[in-house]
Amino acid sequence: MSTATPQPADHAHAPGTRREIVIVSHSPLFYWWPVWAVCFLLFLITWITGDHMALVPPGANLYNKASGTLAWEKTASVKEEVKFDNRDVLLGPAAADAKHSAAPVILTPVRVSTNKNLGVLFTLVLLVVVFITNVPLRGLWSVIVIIFLVSLVIILALLHVLDEIFNAVAFLDIRLSMGGYAVIGLTLFALWLIVFLAFDRQIYMVFTPGQLRVKLEIGDAETAYDTTGMTIQKQRSDLFRHWILGFGSGDLIVKTSGSHPHQFDMPNVLFLGRKVRDIEDLLRSRQVVSG
Secondary structure (H helix, E strand, O other): OOOOOOOOOOOOOOOOOOOOEEEEOOOHHHHHHHHHHHHHHHHHHHHHHOEEEEEOOOOOEEEEEEEEEEEEEOOOOOEEEEEEEEEEEEEOOOOOOOOOOOOOOEEEEEEEOOOOHHHHHHHHHHHHHHHHHHOOOEOHHHHHHHHHHHHHHHHHHHOOOHHHHHHHHHOOOOOOEHHHHHHHHHHHHHHHHHHHHHHHHHOEEEEEOOEEEEEOOOOOOOEEEEOOOOEEEEOOOEHHHHHHHOOOOEEEEEEOOOOOOOEEEEEEEOOHHHHHHHHHHHHHHHHHHHO
């Protein structure tokens, strides 16, 4: 079984060396980078501005700007007393209430931001990424969706419905703890990094003058094809997936010629436009040399 070490497509090769253009097909997980990036950002915000979370049972009451004297038994023989003025006091349910007596008030070390919009932002980013990565909108469909969304916002604004929608969204209260952002962000980032740097590199094709080497499965061997009569096609771009999340990625179709032609689909190739131009230059240069 042979292996290939990917080289940058635009690498400047010294005279006498063999030029290679490597096409790597990435998994859809690559487009999930906004989720772990937002998790890290919200983790930092919660760490800097977050307060500690308290767990209270039903029946607890909060008294703002209260004043008085608080007495409690520190031990069986020691009682302490403290006076407070203009303080917020949280009281659990009465001990006589059997329904709530088994659930005490607990002040936890968990940090949660007082800004409920952080959780709403995370949920919105997650849902948008799920939609974009699972619903392809190529070519004209991307333009139609954008025109539809802009027209919908204008119509709702003219009908004075947009303000009511914003008010309804303002009632949403979605909160994640600092640890929640950390676990989701670190786990997703670790998976993203492993897939991007390790597994995706095992599915590739390498263009060299006169030859194409293809490996389509992890652990499989390379197969070589002649580039004579070969055609390459860049599929229509998905504006949201390929450009907004993929930084100019795209899907490539390669068709070989001969008595047994093959078609290879390479989805999610980064910087595809530049690599297609390099491949075309490589194929043209081979034809000129052959001529």
